[in-house]
Amino acid sequence: MYDIxxxxxxxxxxLIARELAKYNLSLIVLEKENDVAMGSxxxxxxxxHAGYDAKTGTLKALLNVKGCKMMPRVTEELAVAYQQxxxxxxxxxxxxxxxxxxxxxxxxxxxxxxxxxVEQKELRRMxxxxxxxxxxALYAPKAGxxxxxxxxxxxxxxxxxxxxxxxxxxxxxxxxxxxxxxxIVSGLEAVEAAMVINVAGLFxxxxxxxxxxxxxxxxxxxxxxxxxxxxxxxxxxxxxFQTPTARGKGVLxxxxxxxxxxxxxxxxxxxxxxxxxxxQAGLDKIWHDALKTVPNLPKNGVITEFTGxxxxxxxxxxxxxxSPAHPRLLHVAAIDSPGLAASPGIAVYVEDMLxxxxxxxxxxxxxxxxxxxxxxxREMGKKERLGLIAKNPAYGRIVCRCEEISEGEILDAIxxxxxxxxxxxxxxxxxxxxxxxxxxxxxxxxxEILSRERGVPMEQISKKGPGSEILAGKTK
Numbered sequence: 001m002y003d004i005x006x007x008x009x010x011x012x013x014x015l016i017a018r019e020l021a022k023y024n025l026s027l028i029v030l031e032k033e034n035d036v037a038m039g040s041x042x043x044x045x046x047x048x049h050a051g052y053d054a055k056t057g058t059l060k061a062l063l064n065v066k067g068c069k070m071m072p073r074v075t076e077e078l079a080v081a082y083q084q085x086x087x088x089x090x091x092x093x094x095x096x097x098x099x100x101x102x103x104x105x106x107x108x109x110x111x112x113x114x115x116x117x118v119e120q121k122e123l124r125r126m127x128x129x130x131x132x133x134x135x136x137a138l139y140a141p142k143a144g145x146x147x148x149x150x151x152x153x154x155x156x157x158x159x160x161x162x163x164x165x166x167x168x169x170x171x172x173x174x175x176x177x178x179x180x181x182x183x184i185v186s187g188l189e190a191v192e193a194a195m196v197i198n199v200a201g202l203f204x205x206x207x208x209x210x211x212x213x214x215x216x217x218x219x220x221x222x223x224x225x226x227x228x229x230x231x232x233x234x235x236x237x238x239x240x241f242q243t244p245t246a247r248g249k250g251v252l253x254x255x256x257x258x259x260x261x262x263x264x265x266x267x268x269x270x271x272x273x274x275x276x277x278x279x280q281a282g283l284d285k286i287w288h289d290a291l292k293t294v295p296n297l298p299k300n301g302v303i304t305e306f307t308g309x310x311x312x313x314x315x316x317x318x319x320x321x322x323s324p325a326h327p328r329l330l331h332v333a334a335i336d337s338p339g340l341a342a343s344p345g346i347a348v349y350v351e352d353m354l355x356x357x358x359x360x361x362x363x364x365x366x367x368x369x370x371x372x373x374x375x376x377x378r379e380m381g382k383k384e385r386l387g388l389i390a391k392n393p394a395y396g397r398i399v400c401r402c403e404e405i406s407e408g409e410i411l412d413a414i415x416x417x418x419x420x421x422x423x424x425x426x427x428x429x430x431x432x433x434x435x436x437x438x439x440x441x442x443x444x445x446x447x448e449i450l451s452r453e454r455g456v457p458m459e460q461i462s463k464k465g466p467g468s469e470i471l472a473g474k475t476k
Contacts, residue, residue, distance in 0.1 A: 002026045002165075004359075005184055005193035007172055007207055009036035009418075011148055012335050013199035014156035015074075015347040020354070021162040024362040028191060029156065029164060030184060032171035032203075034465025035425045036418055037152035039201040040339070042428070043276075043308030044223070045265065046148050046256055047239055049338040050087060050140035052107025052115060053249065059318040059349075061110045064338040066345030068112075068142055074344045075146060078154035079373025081257040087143035087239040088118070088127065090134045090293065096243040100138045103244075107140070114141050129235045129294050143239060147257045148340050149428045153418060158371040160417040162364075167191065169465070172200070175210040177326050195328045195359060197350070202273045202311045204319075204333035211326050216319050216333060220273050220309040223265025224282040226290075229436055232261040232301040235294050242293060249337065251289035253297075258431065263290040263297070265308065276307045303436055310336040318342070320349060322357075330354075374412040374430060378404035399449075400442040402435020410446060414453045421454065423447065424464040447471070 004020060006013050009031035017029050031038070048071050054060035075082035091097040100117070107115045116139040123130065123137050160166055174185035175196065184191045198207045205218040228235075239254035253263050266282040283305055290297060313319055313334025323329040332350060335342070354360045377385055377395060388408075389396040395408030413420040413429035420426045423433070426446055433439030433446070447470055451458040462468045 001181060002028045002191065002193040004028075004195045004197060005030055005182070005191055006197045006199055007184070008039075008199035008201055008204075009152070009156055009166065009168070010039050010041040010199065010201050011037065011152040011155065011340060011343045012332060012346050013197075014152045014159065015343050016197060016199060016332070016350050017159040017164050018155045018162075019347040019351045020360070021159045021164050022363055022367045023360045024364050025360070027159075027164045028193065029159070029166045030170045030172065030186075030191060031166070031168045034168055034422060034462070035420070035428075036156050036166070036168075037149035037428065038464075040308060040310055040336075041148050041152045043225070043306050044148055044310070044340060045225075045252060045254065045262065046145050047087070047252070047254065047338075047341065048082075048144035048146055049341040050107065050115070050143040051110050051112045051338070051341070052103045052138065052140060053244065054110065054338065055316075056106055056109045058316075059320060060338060060342065063318065063342035063345035063349060065111045066348070067342040068144070070344035070348075071144060071146065071341070075151065077369045078151065078158055078371045080146065080151050080154045082144055082146045083255075083257060084142065084144040085238055085255065086139060086141040087241060088123070088140075089138040089241045089243060090123070090130065091136050091243050092131070092133050092292070093135070097136050099243050100136065104138050107138075112140065112142065115139070116141070127237060127240065129296065130240065131293060131295050139238075145239060145254060145257045146340070150257075151343075153429055154371050154373070157417040158369065161371065162367055166418055172207060172210075175207060177211060177329075182328070195330070197330045197332060199332045199335075201335070202309060204311065204331060208323070208331055208333070211323065211329060213323050213325070213329075213331070215324065216331070217314045218311050218334060219314075220270050220275070221312045221336070222268045222270050222275065222282070222307055222309055224278050224286060224307045225262055225264030225305065226283065226286060226302050227304050227306065228261035228263075228301040229303050230259040232298065233259050235261055235297065240293050242289070251286055251293070253290055253293045261301070263287075269312075273309065276309060278305050278307050304438060312336045318346070320346065320353070327357075372416075374409050374416065377406050377409065399445050400430075400432040400435065402437050402442075403431045405430050405432040405442070407449065410449055411453065414450065421450070422462045422464055422468075423450070423470065426450065443470070
């Protein structure tokens with residue numbers, strides 16, 4: 001029996017787990033996939049929004065600004081790549097400039113610091129590759145970029161290092177209120193917990209429906225992206241938005257936390273919560289819209305396309321509320337944009353709620369907030385790299401040439417909480433396979449390393465969990 005079970009190992013669920021790990025409670029995180037960060041946290045823009053976009057007075061506005069302020073400290077403690085590169089909302093007409101000015105006013109009301117309205121000349125100095133037709137912009141220097149799945153892995157890893165349990169491959173099929181506790185069922189398995197926090201992303205309304213809660217609904221909104229090679233990162237210094245519309249923030253052009261260039265997303269409401277296919281129509285629209293921002297985007301710089309699904313709710317705001325009929329069930333749902341930026345703030349908000357209702361009473365005598373990150377050899381100087389190799393020769397054996405990833409980094413990914421058990425898990429933790437060749441050369445070696453370290457046959461090594469095994473058997 002656990003004190004609290006958290007359903008969903010995305011960035012919000014993981015940061016909540018980390019925050020609650022400070023208390024003298026037993027906690028478990030339940031995840032339906034083979035690894036953490038497999039839903040919306042795996043495929044999004046990675047933008048830490050400043051907080052000027054959300055409607056004043058909403059949870060989105062409150063927690064976006066709070067989360068943005070917290071992000072530098074959180075990422076430093078968790079050894080996660082983060083850059084406060086700032087963002088621009090660019091106007092191409094006098095009408096759009098009026099919208100930009102309205103965002104400036106809203107941002108001030110929301111408590112966003114250091115917002116500036118930028119005129120054309122200064123804008124060109126800030127972004128030399130920007131379309132010369134841009135006439136002005138809103139500049140938010142506090143905005144930043146972070147790797148969403150690295151943040152998720154690090155947050156849950158730190159929670160696990162402080163005693164939180166993780167159970168993957170546990171899709172919840174039933175949730176029973178047994179008066180004194182909940183029984184959380186997955187097929188023939190069950191986990192019992194006195195309280196449940198529903199952070200199931202796209203499936204949060206399905207979890208709620210299991211106990212008769214129907215006061216909110218979730219629908220998927222598909223967003224497609226192009227990812228460019230790191231050689232193209234100089235095309236944008238800040239995160240560059242076009243003026244938003246009723247459909248959202250529009251197509252952006254941004255560097256990533258690891259030095260690539262990203263454009264997207266599209267915004268298409270769909271029915272299927274599992275549909276992560278890209279579409280030619282969606283990709284074509286992204287390309288067309290992004291060229292309005294940066295006209296000289298090179299098509300030969302693209303290394304991959306991907307799709308993410310956002311969990312959009314029917315209320316227009318984050319839903320963080322106790323179940324009306326089951327007060328020991330807390331829903332944390334409809335966390336779409338700016339959910340990543342808000343995630344540290346959401347975790348503290350949930351902590352405050354649970355403390356007010358008497359769930360959190362006694363803090364642990366020891367909580368360690370820091371996490372040792374996986375060394376990044378390609379960012380080290382020669383002396384530092386040689387020193388690391390002298391301690392462990394595995395760091396001197398390069399496995400992924402595109403991203404300069406060593407065997408030592410891959411071993412860290414396999415053995416550090418939460419442990420990588422498949423190829424995509426290693427990829428998300430180390431970037432092995434994320435370069436120009438997209439894993440064509442390093443995949444066999446990573447498969448061998450996983451097989452050896454996990455002590456299982458190579459035929460059992462998968463790309464992303466059961467059903468995606470790489471090999472069927474030996475040929476000779």
